[in-house]
Amino acid sequence: xxxxxxxxxxxxxxxxxxxxxxxxxxxxxxxxxxxxxxxxxxxxxxxxxxxxxxxxxxxxxxxxxxxxxxxxxxxxxxxxxxxxxxxxxxxxxxxxxxxxxxxxxxxxxxxxxxxxxxxxxxxxxxxxxxxxxxxxxxxxxxxxxxxxxxxxxxxxxxxxxxxxxxxxxxxxxxxxxxxxxxxxxxxxxxxxxxxxxxxxxxxxxxxxxxxxxxxxxxxxxxxxxxxxxxxxxxxxxxxxxxxxxxxxxxxxxxxxxxxxxxxxxxxxxxxxxxxxxxxxxxxxxxxxxxxxxxxxxxxxxxxxxxxxxxxxxxxxxxxxxxxxxxxxxxxxxxxxxxxxxxxxxxxxxxxxxxxxxxxxxxxxxxxxxxxxxxxxxxxxxxxxxxxx
Amino acid sequence: xxxxxxxxxxxxxxxxxxxxxxxxxxxxxxxxxxxxxxxxxxxxxxxxxxxxxxxxxxxxxxxxxxxxxxxxxxxxxxxxxxxxxxxxxxxxxxxxxxxxxxxxxxxxxxxxxxxxxxxxxxxxxxxxxxxxxxxxxxxxxxxx
Ligand SMILES: [Zn+2]
Numbered sequence: 001x002x003x004x005x006x007x008x009x010x011x012x013x014x015x016x017x018x019x020x021x022x023x024x025x026x027x028x029x030x031x032x033x034x035x036x037x038x039x040x041x042x043x044x045x046x047x048x049x050x051x052x053x054x055x056x057x058x059x060x061x062x063x064x065x066x067x068x069x070x071x072x073x074x075x076x077x078x079x080x081x082x083x084x085x086x087x088x089x090x091x092x093x094x095x096x097x098x099x100x101x102x103x104x105x106x107x108x109x110x111x112x113x114x115x116x117x118x119x120x121x122x123x124x125x126x127x128x129x130x131x132x133x134x135x136x137x138x139x140x141x142x143x144x145x146x147x148x149x150x151x152x153x154x155x156x157x158x159x160x161x162x163x164x165x166x167x168x169x170x171x172x173x174x175x176x177x178x179x180x181x182x183x184x185x186x187x188x189x190x191x192x193x194x195x196x197x198x199x200x201x202x203x204x205x206x207x208x209x210x211x212x213x214x215x216x217x218x219x220x221x222x223x224x225x226x227x228x229x230x231x232x233x234x235x236x237x238x239x240x241x242x243x244x245x246x247x248x249x250x251x252x253x254x255x256x257x258x259x260x261x262x263x264x265x266x267x268x269x270x271x272x273x274x275x276x277x278x279x280x281x282x283x284x285x286x287x288x289x290x291x292x293x294x295x296x297x298x299x300x301x302x303x304x305x306x307x308x309x310x311x312x313x314x315x316x317x318x319x320x321x322x323x324x325x326x327x328x329x330x331x332x333x334x335x336x337x338x339x340x341x342x343x344x345x346x347x348x349x350x351x352x353x354x355x356x357x358x359x360x361x362x363x364x365x366x367x368x369x370x371x372x373x374x375x376x377x378x379x380x381x382x383x384x385x386x387x388x
Numbered sequence: 389x390x391x392x393x394x395x396x397x398x399x400x401x402x403x404x405x406x407x408x409x410x411x412x413x414x415x416x417x418x419x420x421x422x423x424x425x426x427x428x429x430x431x432x433x434x435x436x437x438x439x440x441x442x443x444x445x446x447x448x449x450x451x452x453x454x455x456x457x458x459x460x461x462x463x464x465x466x467x468x469x470x471x472x473x474x475x476x477x478x479x480x481x482x483x484x485x486x487x488x489x490x491x492x493x494x495x496x497x498x499x500x501x502x503x504x505x506x507x508x509x510x511x512x513x514x515x516x517x518x519x520x521x522x523x524x525x526x527x528x529x530x531x532x
Contacts, residue, residue, distance in 0.1 A: 119477070123473035123474040127407065130495075131408060138473060138476035138497075143469050147466065147467045147484070147486065148465070149467075150509065154465070200470075202471055203471070204468040204483075250439060251495050252438060252494055
């Protein structure tokens, strides 16, 4: 069996209050990827549509988009794994191509979060956890991740200042990414300035500045068999490794509160499949829905030993010029987090990096890139490794 | 018209807002009424479950008995919420937490009357039944 490649990537700008419907939102990301790939609708054999449910009213969006994009009568599939839906979509597309069922598959991720209020959004996200036993206590994503932050601080001496450094890094790149929803600078001092909204407590020990920006957006990744990729594309990027894992939805069923087992397990699978180690990764996109999530990702992916993630950010090793650049597109924190579109956007960033076409965000000559995309509070973990 | 079937919706009384009304472990609510927080134990293999389950995944069987969550557990972690999701705004601020009992863990809220400066990771706390003003029931963690 041959390799599986990525021949096109696209996304919309991530924005607050997209001025259109979900099918129009998806059209924009699809168009961007199709122009990047330089192919026509006839080349697409199937689509995989990815989002977290209940942010809009459309049930079964896959067929709606297939028609709107002009991709009927090709088959279409809908997958979801909350915030990692489009990484799950990539894995399904890989399987469809690798099996020989289809040659070219488009993975379409989307989310329009602005149709509901922030409190409603928190309620939806909270119900991505255990609705029978946890949600009745009034849970929300920042509080879940805050519990991991608290345990990390108590166990390893990580500080709120270390987390602030991660947000400052994200804003450094958010400012130069024209797709980012949050383009403003964030200074370290803002976290200790009561006048700054960044310092406002959300769920202790996390503050507003520790939390990612909700956004509307879509992304598209076009996956092809080796033969088709070589025929259709001048610079395909290859899928070298894929890992995915699941865990107990209720935190009472977890054995680790200073990291995410699903990330560790998915990373091991992906590294083994690619035949590489963490040291071989030249650039990474990690799921920084909260600053603590990026800190744990450093450790779960093996970029740092458990408890030593803070040393990486203190030494600026995860900046563009550092030993392991992470989220040099602004990450979820500044670029924004339209749930179902996020994984596809992370994949797009790594593909552009490997092609040497990431503009001002380009790291020096990367050969191997990694995407870490988490669904829920470590309910689903996905790690993807790409190479030139 | 046929006879109206009784539906056991006791579980809708769990927590500030319950998202589940029917479950095979509805007796959990009756135990809360009696002041007891209960988990289940598999009669075939002895595995303890909290939150309680009707079915043992290890034995793929459903022979359960109830056991009471008693004594102190260790506070693994917590977070105090300053904002709340829709439906919980009147409760703010409140803290959610996880206690470790060794054989199982319990996710819940810390009692409102425990001052935040007296909360620290690793401390002993106990799980007690809590009646909400509107008659809903949950459980909270008190200092042991
Ligand atoms: Zn059993």
